[in-house]
């Protein structure tokens with residue numbers, strides 16, 4: 501279970517570039533829950549994931565993961581508990597190392613080096629079995645450097661590595677946004693399978709309304725650094741992508757009205 505309590509983060513405080521990226525964000529995510537994060541560009545989705553992963557320390561608030569206070573824990577220590585996949589297929593893997601070597605690293609995360617670096621045979625078989633249904637040819641390329649793979653192959657591989665040793669939390673930040681639709685849907689299918697099989701607690705950012713309605717058991721919608729809508733249980737299951745699009749329209753209209761009102765007030769006082 502992850503508890504995010506009153507997290508605040510302001511970038512460039514006190515300057516003209518000040519951005520309140522997260523304002524008092526609070527939410528509890530149950531063990532095994534798959535949460536989809538939606539929101540307009542710049543609404544704070546990546547910042548929230550980064551706060552949880554420890555890219556920076558929040559200005560205030562508290563984050564606990566399975567009752568461990570991780571608020572001030574360095575990023576590399578949290579990495580033992582947290583698996584991540586980013587939008588950019590070039591993040592998260594060592595490009596000059598082969599697929600097999602990358603998997604070895606993932607499979608031995610947190611283990612003592614004296615246990616040796618050889619990839620266990622069972623891990624190779626497990627890997628082959630997991631990637632064969634994707635029809636991406638990964639199972640025959642174990643000795644290829646990761647840098648030679650396509651974006652889709654890399655994202656599938658990064659996902660498998662991030663989940664190899666069951667993480668307490670899986671963070672996915674638009675991990676299919678850079679892929680063509682066919683490859684994206686393969687990676688989404690793999691995501692669904694691994695999350696269900698391992699019962700992973702997951703936070704996934706996406707721009708796709710279709711992914712948001714098809715995946716997960718909960719939706720959180722952010723806007724201006726706050727959680728503005730939330731859908732759980734049956735309400736989430738009944739939700740259609742058009743409902744979500746209507747909400748986005750509503751948010752945009754309200755922003756326009758707010759901007760116009762601010763403009764008018766500005767004029768009144770000038």
Ligand SMILES: Nc1ncnc2c1ncn2[C@@H]1O[C@H](COP(=O)(O)OP(=O)(O)O)[C@@H](O)[C@H]1O
Pocket residue numbers: 511512519520521539540541542543544545546547548
């Ligand atoms: N490292 C940073 N430095 C300054 N501003 C940032 C930084 N990271 C994010 N921001 C700003 O914080 C806001 C939220 O960004 P982000 O969380 O990346 O949005 P989203 O992922 O929802 O598109 C944006 O206005 C963005 O420009």
Ligand SMILES: [Mg+2]
Pocket residue numbers: 545546547
């Ligand atoms: Mg983002």
